[in-house]
Amino acid sequence: MPVETQTSAKDQAIGNAIREISHVATLPEITLKIISLVEDPKSTAQDLHKVIANDPALCARILKVVNSAFYGLPGQIGSINRAIVLLGLNAVKNIAIAASLAKLFKGGAITPTFAAKDLWAHSMAVASGSKMIADSLKLGLTDEAFLAGLIHDIGIVVEIQYDRHKLVETIEKLAPDDAGVPTADMLACEEQVFGASHQDFGRGLCEKWKFPKSFSYVTGYHHNPLKLPADCRTLANIVCLADKMAGALPLTDGGFRLDLPSLELPSDVMDDLKLSREKLDEIVAKLPETLETVKQMLAS
Ligand SMILES: [Fe+2]
Numbered sequence: 001m002p003v004e005t006q007t008s009a010k011d012q013a014i015g016n017a018i019r020e021i022s023h024v025a026t027l028p029e030i031t032l033k034i035i036s037l038v039e040d041p042k043s044t045a046q047d048l049h050k051v052i053a054n055d056p057a058l059c060a061r062i063l064k065v066v067n068s069a070f071y072g073l074p075g076q077i078g079s080i081n082r083a084i085v086l087l088g089l090n091a092v093k094n095i096a097i098a099a100s101l102a103k104l105f106k107g108g109a110i111t112p113t114f115a116a117k118d119l120w121a122h123s124m125a126v127a128s129g130s131k132m133i134a135d136s137l138k139l140g141l142t143d144e145a146f147l148a149g150l151i152h153d154i155g156i157v158v159e160i161q162y163d164r165h166k167l168v169e170t171i172e173k174l175a176p177d178d179a180g181v182p183t184a185d186m187l188a189c190e191e192q193v194f195g196a197s198h199q200d201f202g203r204g205l206c207e208k209w210k211f212p213k214s215f216s217y218v219t220g221y222h223h224n225p226l227k228l229p230a231d232c233r234t235l236a237n238i239v240c241l242a243d244k245m246a247g248a249l250p251l252t253d254g255g256f257r258l259d260l261p262s263l264e265l266p267s268d269v270m271d272d273l274k275l276s277r278e279k280l281d282e283i284v285a286k287l288p289e290t291l292e293t294v295k296q297m298l299a300s
Pocket residue numbers: 152153198222223259
């Protein structure tokens with residue numbers, strides 16, 4: 001098949017899935033509004049406050065996150081305005097998105113060894129690891145890295161909602177053992193069954209949600225970040241490593257790894273980030289503790 005035909009068949013598969021799921025479950029309208037508002041250079045803290053203030057449940061969730069041990073801010077933050085002043089528009093946007101993502105991962109067992117809630121536990125673990133890696137790199141990417149980890153496998157949520165039978169078929173091809181260790185490459189199996197992989201679906205969804213480009217890079221390339229141009233891949237590199245760290249945890253604690261045949265931390269990605277093995281070992285050791293604070297923070 002010529003390359004162009006292949007690409008357009010894949011684009012069609014992505015387009016069909018994204019169209020189909022857009023009436024099933026997506027981010028709440030208010031979250032989409034917050035994203036577009038923060039992306040607009042003309043918007044102010046007052047604009048953001050006005051939008052959030054209209055949704056008391058979201059206000060409460062944001063304040064819970066802001067006041068969690070995870071942020072470790074001194075004293076109790078009682079208002080969204082104060083949170084915006086202390087953390088900035090961008091951080092509050094990321095918190096609002098994080099606080100509204102959990103409900104997309106609800107749902108029962110998909111196969112005897114996999115349920116959507118395992119994917120949520122995994123996403124929290126990858127978010128925790130990504131934040132810790134970003135902290136240690138001191139690049140000022142902490143909030144972005146956390147959110148990037150939270151959404152990296154959102155393409156699998158697209159697959160669950162679009163056609164769960166096809167996902168079951170994909171998982172059967174992977175023939176995972178009881179610990180969820182696959183015997184084949186998930187991306188290749190997804191291509192065979194869906195005509196596109198969860199990376200493609202994740203990228204498509206981020207584009208549809210009008211997320212900043214860096215999140216499309218993460219969802220689209222977390223398994224092969226070095227395929228991205230050097231100036232676009234820091235977040236994808238971070239998430240790639242955190243994904244493998246999380247994969248080593250027990251399944252119910254974030255160890256989802258159907259898409260990770262190997263948990264070896266890729267040295268080319270570590271080199272690209274200029275991150276030493278010692279630093280990563282420290283992060284791995286602290287991961288369960290950070291994950292615990294994240295779970296409490298995002299519990300509904
Ligand atoms: Fe993945």
